[in-house]
Amino acid sequence: MNRAPLKRSRILHMAMMGSSDPSGEAEGSEEKPFLMRALQIALVVSLYWVTSISMVFLNKYLLDSPSLRLDTPIFVTFYQCLVTALLCKGLSTLAACCPGSVDFPSLRLDLRVARSVLPLSVVFIGMITFNNLCLKYVGVAFYNVGRSLTTVFNVLLSYLLLKQTTSFYALLTCGIIIGGFWLGVDQEGEEGTLSWVGTLFGVLASLCVSLNAIYTKKVLPAVDGSIWRLTFYNNANACVLFLPLLLLLGELQTLHNFVHLGSAHFWGMMTLSGLFGFAIGYVTGLQIKFTSPLTHNVSGTAKACAQTVLAVLYYEETKSILWWTSNMMVLGGSSAYTWVRGWEMKKVPEEPSPKEDEKSPLGV
DSSP states (O other), rough: OOOOOOHHHHHHHHHHHSSSOOOHHHHHHTTOOOOHHHHHHHHHHHHHHHHHHHHHHHHHHHOOOOTTOOOOOHHHHHHHHHHHHHHHHHHHHHHHHHHOOOOOOOOOHHHHHHHHHHHHHHHHHHHHHHHHHHHHHSOHHHHHHHHHHHHHHHHHHHHHHHOOOOHHHHHHHHHHHHHHHHHHHHHHHHHHHHOHHHHHHHHHHHHHHHHHHHHHHHGGGGGGHHHHHHHHHHHHHHHHHHHHHHHHOOOHHHHTTTTTTTTTTHHHHHHHHHHHHHHHHHHHHHHHHHOOHHHHHHHHHHHHHHHHHHHHHTTTTOOHHHHHHHHHHHHHHHHHHHHHHHHHHHHHOOOOOGGGOOOOOOOO
């Protein structure tokens, strides 16, 4: 019996979660009662929301807390990469010792592979560093607007680097996002809370997120198509590349003079931020597995809205109607772009199933 061509969502599911027979797994999930499937989806989406929002608030505490007073954003980012690399290696070792109980690809540091991944690692470093620097200088409430141009850069870079054109409706949604971004910047300035430095870092972070997505596709063959191997090499490379930056920027000296350097609470928070950084990749894969890439994007947009509201309430901020309008424009434009792209992809013939020897089991 011939198999039907795989849908893109199932192919992505295989890449993230290591399913060798996604069609069979999908059939199995369809046999589950509706209430059970709805409960699973609700739990997975909730886990994604809690992990993502907690990571943002924890990073804000480490980067810009008046009580902590730690001015070492590069070291914070370095430590998060170190925790992620060690977790990947630890899970790989555990999977080798306990086959069947833990499913994780084997990891061995190969310098040739590390060199192949290095260009992507430089973009990856820019992405996570600019993200943290943006969060350091802007409030959590403005954080999503400050980094809202990722979709716009996706469209622009897809045309410049991949020669892919974009439909009029998709461009229209990008215009809404840009309008929301500029309105948000204007309203932050009106309220006297605008940080041009933080906004610039947000724009650079958006650019690096787009570049990271494009170059990830090119580098994946070097790690046998394994997302987790790529995560390991990216973070291992980042740890090495961050060391000269720590010396040049004087953050090691700043850390040496830090009053809470010997505090178990400080290192616990630092380690927890690294755990969240690792976990967000896993829960993202889970959410895509139990829903779809399109639903994941919608969930991410809704999460950003909830995060903004929580930040305003937590920090007891008062925002104008135009400020909220800017957020709604950004979130609405992002949701509309996701819907438009999903509608356009339905009209495109499905891609053929990848060959059996091209599959790379992944997942925990």
